[in-house]
Amino acid sequence: MPVSVTMPRLGESVTEGTVTRWLKQEGERVEADEPLLEVSTDKVDTEIPSPAAGVLTRIVVGEDETAEVGSELAVIAGEGEDAGSAAPAPAQQAAAEPEPAAPVTPSTEKPVEEEAPAPTSTTGAGGAEGTSVKLPALGESVTEGTVTRWLKQVGDEVEADEPLVEVSTDKVDTEIPSPAAGTLLEIRVGEDETADVGAVLAVIGAPGSAPAAAPEPEKPAPAPAPAQAPAPKVETAPAPEVSGESYATPAPAAETKQPAPAAPPAPAAPAPVAVESNGAGDAGYVTPLVRKLAAEKGVDLSTLTGTGVGGRIRKQDVIDAAEKAAAAKAAPAPAAQAERAAAPVEKAAAKAEPSPLRGRTEKLTRIRATIARRMVESLQVSAQLTTVVEVDVTKIANLRNKAKAAFQAKHGVKLTFLPFFALATVEALQQHPVVNSSIDVEAGTVTYHGAEHLGVAVDAPKGLVVPVIKDAGDLNLGGLAKRIADVAERTRNNKIGPDELGGGTFTLTNTGSRGALFDTPIINQPQVGILGLGAVVKRPVIVNDPDLGEIIAPRSMVYLALSYDHRIVDGADAARFLGTLKERLEGGHFEADLGL
Known part of the structure; x- marks a missing residue:
């Protein structure tokens, strides 16, 4: 009996999804639980497995088409059913065509006989x-x-x-x-x-x-x-053109096909990328993948000589250039240049190159468009205000230095400041539930949540994603550290599940990981609060010593910025919450959690 493949619910409040790619085509055999198609929603990109084994006889929703949750995406026929007649027909039709080099793009909206899912x-x-x-x-x-x-x-x-x-x-x-x-x-x-x-x-x-x-x-x-x-x-012969030797000398490309013995050692020339420019970086088309890779590795595309067709810059060109630049920087200066002053070299190496994204117009990704829409909606539907406090985390810094080696050996993750902030936050939320609530203005109600589902903002390659640690209030310091590291890793690798991206009641965003002292984060609706964690920095601070009185001493300091919905959270509520948080962190009583 044919089995229907339907759009599953891919997260709380998700009502539809877009088919981004079919991993199987009509007429192909598929096993139960084998990945069948890829679906994208506002929250997650994921694979949908086949609900049964059989033959994919009909695709109902084509690529880049949107379907509601529960709607039919495809039909899988069991063994011995009419699946066999669905696949051969397109192949026979395609074989009879006199001009196969100009195929028509298959449309999943046509009947099975016309889609030509089988190979042409x-x-x-x-x-x-x-x-x-x-x-x-x-x-x-x-x-x-x-x-x-x-x-x-x-x-x-x-x-x-x-x-x-x-x-x-x-x-x-x-x-x-x-x-x-x-x-x-x-x-x-x-x-x-x-x-x-x-x-x-x-x-x-x-x-x-x-x-x-x-x-x-x-x-x-x-x-x-x-x-x-x-x-x-695509041939074997051009392979040497993309090797590291092709950037060791500004000789013509033909010379790079010869073995490496004749090539001189890499020059200690300008640190950015010692390659000759042919202008291809400015005039030629560069794919988004190459541009992104160049930006990540700090390679100036305008300085590269592309080895692709027509001088186009390939991904391998960027990788080779970055490796060559790193090797040139790490290698000791040749004897002939030993007398060169170090200051000019360092100055040249420190020169910042403009980003290759300057002057470009690119299409918004789906996740970036979703972030943009939700951020504006958040500011429109709630009255947002930010309160900032300064916290002395010197005791936590000292505890962390003592315990980080044993902690990593025991739990398998690094001990950062974030688990300390997360534990103190969920404890403060339990004492101040108004910050861990949600408001429904139309119904005239406010819900004080009975659990702390902590969202943690992650800087993923595709954009900002906020996985949620459910029941974070039930975890200790080690448990929070492992859960944070786990969800962050899976989010960056696009392995996070859709159910882990919804249901949060409060959010942490660690902007200090990039050196920011503090910011004013925007609330993740329908939550009423988000805490921004600034960078932990050492600076001189006036402290009260029991014996010496007021003295100036180096302390590890951090700013905590709480953005809250002023419709339900008053300024006094925010101050009390931050006061509780400050007291817990400055007390630094985490020895029991660290086994000290």
Whole structure:
């Protein structure tokens, strides 16, 4: 009996989700609990597993389409049902087409007979029949994508659904799986080349098939028969061009193909990146993935000589340049330069290069658009005010220094200041429930929560995400430290579950981890409070000594900024909450939690 695949509830208050990618196509076999599709919501991006084993006979909701929770996404037929008739029909139809090089992008809204989910038959450059690998739709309004890396080379064997190629668009960087098992006969779109949605990227033949003699087209133009220059980045020969030696000398690219012996040692030239510019960094197209990587590694794209087609800068170019710059900085100065003054070198190394994002216009990611909308909504629906206090955490700093080695050995995580702040916060929330509440103006009610579900803001690659530690008030210092480290790691690696991103009653945001003294954080609705943790810094402070009276001494100080909803939390309530928090932290009585 056919089984319906429905949109699950992916978090509290989530009513819909967007299909970002189908991991299986119509006519393909799927096992129970095998990942079937990827879904994105305002809170999480996750995979939906198959509810049963069988054949995917019909896709109801296509990629980049939105469906409500509980609605049907696809249909899976069991063994012996009509699944067999759904898959062959498209292949037979595609085989009869005289011009397969200009395929029409499959639309999941058409009947099964017209969608051609099965691999399309095409002819490679060497005349061999094979299965075409097409560029799928990778986002709403996305019409093209750039190949950033081929994970397989011509002649390699590839399995069905095995990652084949990495593609970058304005919205997503993703892997395209192989539609069939066999041999990669031909690559039609080289690395750093751009193709339209639906264009043929490569051709896969039967297992053991001989690859095409030479891939002819250079670009993935949607024309019926591309016949331009070969895509050199998919052959074995150009491999030396992206090695570290290619940046050891400003010689022409042809020389970089020779072995390394003739190359002189890396010069101790300008620290940023010692490469010759050909202007490609300014004029050529650079993928979002390359720009992001360059920004992270501090590489100035305008100084790079790209090894891609037409001089385009590839991801490997940025990696090699960053490694070369790091090696040049770490290596001792040559004897000929030993007399050079150190001051000018340090000054050159400290020069800050402009970000490659300057002057660019890019599309907002879904999560960034969601953050923007919610931040504005939060300011519109609540009356927000921030109160700041200064706390002396010298005792905690001393305890931490004594116990951090044993703590890490026992719990497996580093002992930072954050668990101390989290423990003191949940204890203060238990004494001041008005800060751990939510208000419903229309109903005229306020709910004082019976548990402390602590949200912890995480700076993830895709944007700010706030996983929630449920029942944080039931955890001790070690438990909080492990839970915080766990949810932060899984959030950054996109492994956090949707149920862990909702239901918070109060939030911590550690802006001090980036050196900020304090800020005025915006409340995460429908909560009524959020605590910003500033940087812990040492500075001279006047303290009262029992024997010496007032003296100036170095102390570890931190600012705590509480933003609260003034509709339900008064200034006096906020001050009392912060007073309790300050007293707990300055007392520093955490020896029992640390085993001291």
